[in-house]
Amino acid sequence: MIGRDRSFSILERALGELEKAGAKAGYARLTAGSSELTRFANNYIHQNVAEEDASVTVAAIIGKKLGGATTNRLDRTGISQAARLAAAIAAQAAEDKEFPGLVSEAVGAPAPEIQGACDQKTATLSPASRARLVARAAGYAREKGVVASGKVSSGGFELAVATSNDVRQYATGSSFSAACTAMVDGAAGSEDWSGGSVDALAARLAIFGREAVDTALQARGPRKVDPGEWPVILAPRAVSTLVDFLVYLGFDAQAHQEGRSCLAGRMGTPIVGDKITLRDDGLDPTAMPLPFDYEGVPRKRLTLVEKGVARDLPHNSRTAKKTGAAPTGHSFGPLSAHGALPMHVVMEGGDADLAGMIASTAKGLFVNRFWYTNVAEPTKAVITGMTRDGVFLIENGRVAGPVCNMRFTESVLDALSRVEQVGSEVQGVGGEWDGGVTRVPALKLSAFRFTGSTEF
Amino acid sequence: MEDVLKSALDAARVLGATFAEARLVDERSESYEVKNGKPAGASSAVSAGLGVRVIIDGCWGFASAADVSKKSQAARVAKLAARIAKASSLVRASEPAQLAPGGAFGEGQYRTPVAEDPFEVSVEEKLGLLAAAEKRLRAPELPVTQAFMSIFRKRTHFANTEGVRFEQEITETGAGIAATAVRGSDFQVRSYPNSFRGNFGTAGFEYVRAMDLAGNAERVSAEARQLLDAPQCPAGRRDVVLDGGQLALQVHESIGHPIELDRVFGTEAAYAGTSFLTTEKLGGFRYGSEHVNVVADATEPLGLGTFGFDDEGTPAQRVDVIKAGVFVGYISDRESAARLGLASSGAARADGWSRIPLVRMTNINLLPGEWKFDDLLAATDGGLFLATNRSWSIDDRRLNFQFGTEAAWEISGGRLGRMYKNPTYTGITPEFWGSCDAVCSRDHWKMWGTPNCGKGQPGQTAHVGHGTAPARFRNVQVGVVK
Secondary structure, eight states, X not given: OOOHHHHHHHXXXXXXXXXXXXXXXXXEEEEEEEEEEEEEETTEEEEEEEXXXXXXXXXXXXXXXXXEEEESOOSHHHHHHHXXXXXXXXXXXXXXXXXXXXXXXXXXXXXXXXXXXXXXXXXXXXXXXXXXXHHHHHHHHHHTTOEEEEEEEEEEEEEEEEETTOOEEEEEEEEEEEEEEEEETTEEEEEEEEESOSGGGHHHHTTTTHHHHHHHHHTSSOBOOOOEEEEEEEOHHHHHHHHHHHHHHHSOHHHHHTTOSTTTTOTTSBOSOTTOOEEEOTTOTTSOOOSBOTTSOBOOOEEEEETTEEOOOOOOHHHHHHHTOOOOSOBOOTTOSSOBOXXXXXXXXXXXXXXXXXXXXXXXEEEEEEEEEEEEEGGGTEEEEEEEEEEEEEETTEEEEEBOOEEEEEEHHHHHTTEEEEBSOOEEEEOSSTTOEEEEOOEEEEEEEEEEEOOO | OHHHHHHHHHHHHHTTOSXXXXXXXXXXXXXXXXXXXXXXEEEEEEEEEEEEEEEETTEEEEEXXXXXXXXXXXXXXXXXXXXXXHHHGGGOOSXXXXXXXXXXXXXXXXXXXXXXXXXXXXXXXXXXXXXXXXXXXXXXXXXXXXXXXXXXXXXXXXXXXXXXXXXXXXXXXXXXXXXXXXXXXXXXXXXXXXXXXXXXXXXXXXXXXXTOHHHHHHHHHHHHHHHHHSOBOOOEEEEEEEOHHHHHHXXXXXXXXXXXXXXXXXXXXXXXXOOSOOGGGTTTOBOSOTTOOEEEETTSTTOTTOOSBOTTSXXXXXXXXXXXXXXXXXXXXXXXXXXXXXXOOXXXXXXXXXXXXXXXXXXXXXXXXXXXXXXXXXXXXXXXXXXXXXXXXXXXXXXXXXXXXXXEXXXXXXXXXXXXXXXXXXXXXHHHHHTEEEEBOGXXXXXXXXXXEEETTTTEEEEEEEEEOOEEEEEEEEEEOO
């Protein structure tokens, strides 16, 4: 840990060096952390790694010209070199006439510390502790004649922002993730648990690996079914794929302003079924919160979708200025070419349980997970990907057996307009993008479009 | 440098390591973007640190840290790697980690040949070059016009306990332009020379100058707008000719990844997936038609997988992967190669100082055939020409794929005719490569850089290359996204 005082000392030095280099306005951000990851395959640990790093990103602002530099050399020479390089880039850059300036001290008022955001036990979890969790999954897999693979990762981080407008922000946090994929006779199952602390997941970790192994055993001997429109029950991991792509394609204010968002012109109108409510909560202590963004703006809670209606858009200071809105604390920093995106998305749970969803399905498919999903048509939110780690046929309210994996090509907006039931249990899973957590329940959809099949 | 490496290796030995390697890596990059007539990013980054990997009691451990200016810090990193290796032994394999022969040399040096150092070209000139190209893209119905440039340099000092040492400096340069056309919910993109920020190679700034971004901008702009008026690409089974850029990604996803030997052995099962290319297929499996010849070649100039030594110290090599359609070789590191009793193919590559080497592509090249491009079009009447990747997806065993390209053209009367929008095609890997019946000649062959290949946990991004020339595939399922 670098600590609050030393972090600000480094950033003050960076601001001073920027000023010396000719930048009357300056921005500095420190990101630091240590992370360790124990990886297993074939029921043993095969990769086991640790990383410590800290870096400073500076932005030199000369009038309306910007230049940036990042360094992980934090001594006086390293910081000075970064500042001079950023200033040199800014001096030679063309004017960015739409640059709104650094946020004011009032807009970047100190964000309150989130109690519980940094769990010391998780941040400093030992390699032996992670190995014992692996032993639990690998041991169960061996007992059942199954091959288990996966990871257990833990770590802590610090983030600090300082600007020449006297914005000062500092936060710490911790993260934990455990995932297992089990394979037997060509069949597979998986599970994924992510959050801010290892203890919060203790109940699941006590049986780590069982869900993956048991699913793999049930998925043996799949039969091939025809692609086409199927009623589906999607496990939380599959739901998280749909949600992550909806957020990516629909809730970027910059994409709205450029007319390339799938929700351009549709804010305030129904976009999906009325059973869907999506929020962004970057302040929840259980889900790796960040109380402010990379511009130093305190993060606000947003209601992205309320009973099917698109509501709030996240804004950085640039997109906010264009529309007269206020920045929401979702920026990637003044140097980023990207807009602002929700990073702590949670779907509101409903009142259904998985058994009830299955019991109420005459014919359909249960999908555990999607894989290698990519955008096919961005403005229609059409994505394509494969199923993975367990697909099951449901007939007459019962699981009738495993089926082969299939390709889907479907609009997320269309799919989420066909939601019939929402699960009551909301699960945090590692989302589509590394490092994030998306919290979602299981969903039952009246139809979902599969466009290809496999032999496995 | 030598002191730091020696301190790390000495500390590892004292702690019981039967093998250790230390890599000091210093990376530097610059990135520029001009968007809609204004700068959208101009930044630089440096990152340096030490990674130490050890085997103790047959188990692996790795630790890394940024601040290693003192020798005592290097010993501390080695100590953490040793502690982690000992934890690995709590859930160990039945056999200890074995390493195949790697570096057959003592000491070596390599540096990317560079005619014009990209870091010595002024920021003003770089941004000016991009601004001039981006300006020519701008037109009605194009809400986003962009020009990109990235340069990258990685210096590595490596030593291991077997006496292998090398120093290496890799320089990469890349650039591109893109125009986004929007009309209502219709969204189209045209790019040059490739999508997703352009093309990249191990070269100096001469590589960017030769692209002639400005000279191609008006064509790219016009094609982006033409796509708005173009009809949807019709669905059905068609003969298709893929351009080099799309074919590069086809090679990447359906050959490059399946031939990674670590995936075959299941060490990526939980994340990147496995491979259909199980070991009994080596030497006999029909991967494609007789026209399909593929090599993994880290010695081919300009490729993003071109180097002197991989990150285990194994010298760069060219190895056969597919000969006349038959699968003959994996890409491997020392550990995976040992399991087959082979030597490493020199494909152990790490994403910087804080990551371990994994089996990664070098330059996976589809060797050229004999066709002239115009002759191929003339012989493919009624087919489709698909250009520039737009989307990709493939299952975790690398069999069922679906790609989308930016544009397609009907092939009619020996030339490109009507343009279509939203083309996609899908297939099963060996069937698809089995349908290849023509590959264009060396005159049309080019290296394509893929700088965003993801694998591993924690995540690693590899820069890899693919040499391709346009090729024809018969009776492919072309589909329209509805």
